[in-house]
Amino acid sequence: MMPDECPPAIRVHNLTKIYSLTPVVDGLSFEVPQGSITALLGGNGAGKTTTIAMLLGLLLPTSGQVALLGHDMATDRYAALAQVNFSSPYVDLPGRLTVRENLTIYARLYGLPRPAERIAEMVEDLELGAFVTRRTSRLSAGQKTRVALAKALINRPRLLILDEPTASLDPDSGDWIRGYLSRYAAETGATLFLASHNMAEVERLCSQVLMMRQGRIFDRGSVSELTERYGRTNLEDVFLDIARGQEKGGPAQ
Numbered sequence: 001m002m003p004d005e006c007p008p009a010i011r012v013h014n015l016t017k018i019y020s021l022t023p024v025v026d027g028l029s030f031e032v033p034q035g036s037i038t039a040l041l042g043g044n045g046a047g048k049t050t051t052i053a054m055l056l057g058l059l060l061p062t063s064g065q066v067a068l069l070g071h072d073m074a075t076d077r078y079a080a081l082a083q084v085n086f087s088s089p090y091v092d093l094p095g096r097l098t099v100r101e102n103l104t105i106y107a108r109l110y111g112l113p114r115p116a117e118r119i120a121e122m123v124e125d126l127e128l129g130a131f132v133t134r135r136t137s138r139l140s141a142g143q144k145t146r147v148a149l150a151k152a153l154i155n156r157p158r159l160l161i162l163d164e165p166t167a168s169l170d171p172d173s174g175d176w177i178r179g180y181l182s183r184y185a186a187e188t189g190a191t192l193f194l195a196s197h198n199m200a201e202v203e204r205l206c207s208q209v210l211m212m213r214q215g216r217i218f219d220r221g222s223v224s225e226l227t228e229r230y231g232r233t234n235l236e237d238v239f240l241d242i243a244r245g246q247e248k249g250g251p252a253q
């Protein structure tokens with residue numbers, strides 16, 4: 001296969017965001033291959049949400065380039081966005097609308113040919129039946145997360161970007177979401193890119209990890225490469241070493 005036939009799901013080159021002369025994302029460059037599940041990790045304020053917002057075109061970079069599925073986000077963003085979707089606990093769906101109304105709006109935004117059929121599939125898959133006619137403002141955190149995921153999957157994205165997919169969920173609900181995401185990726189070959197503070201989640205789901213610190217990629221690799229490099233038995237300890245600047249090993253050169 002020629003390289004251009006399967007461009008990376010995400011290609012970021014020298015991505016920078018400066019607020020009041022301070023770079024909060026500082027010259028990031030990385031690629032995420034299609035079909036992989038990749039985690040973006042880093043302590044509070046490392047720059048993960050800012051990076052995700054720039055990937056999605058919600059925030060303009062100060063400089064640098066983003067291409068999703070081979071489409072440059074500066075010049076060709078609509079071609080990319082048709083095949084991409086995202087979910088974030090920080091972006092609420094309109095609370096006065098019911099679950100079904102919300103999903104209908106998103107199905108129309110994506111121009112789906114048979115919106116009612118796709119919504120019925122989502123309702124069944126994500127077990128939304130018991131509350132599909134309820135306003136989203138009246139849902140529990142776990143129910144909201146499942147509805148947000150239904151919204152994020154409605155266009156069958158080839159690239160799904162998730163900001164903390166299981167934040168504020170109990171262990172059982174979190175486990176259900178992780179299981180669902182893992183099956184979705186395996187069945188469709190979609191690429192998942194997620195920011196998370198849950199290291200066990202990343203160990204379970206992700207084939208690749210990008211570690212951010214102070215707006216930069218500090219290190220990257222598979223979970224086993226990182227634990228080996230830092231002489232640790234789990235990702236949580238690697239994370240703590242890097243976040244506290246106490247790493248004994250050090251990033252791969």
Ligand SMILES: Nc1ncnc2c1ncn2[C@@H]1O[C@H](COP(=O)(O)OP(=O)(O)OP(=O)(O)O)[C@@H](O)[C@H]1O
Pocket residue numbers: 019024042043044045046047048049050051
């Ligand atoms: N609009 C803004 N104006 C100025 N500074 C901002 C703005 N948005 C974010 N920042 C700063 O950019 C830095 C990175 O924030 P960001 O939200 O990307 O971090 P994060 O890694 O997602 O953190 P968390 O894990 O806490 O969500 C922080 O220091 C934050 O205060």
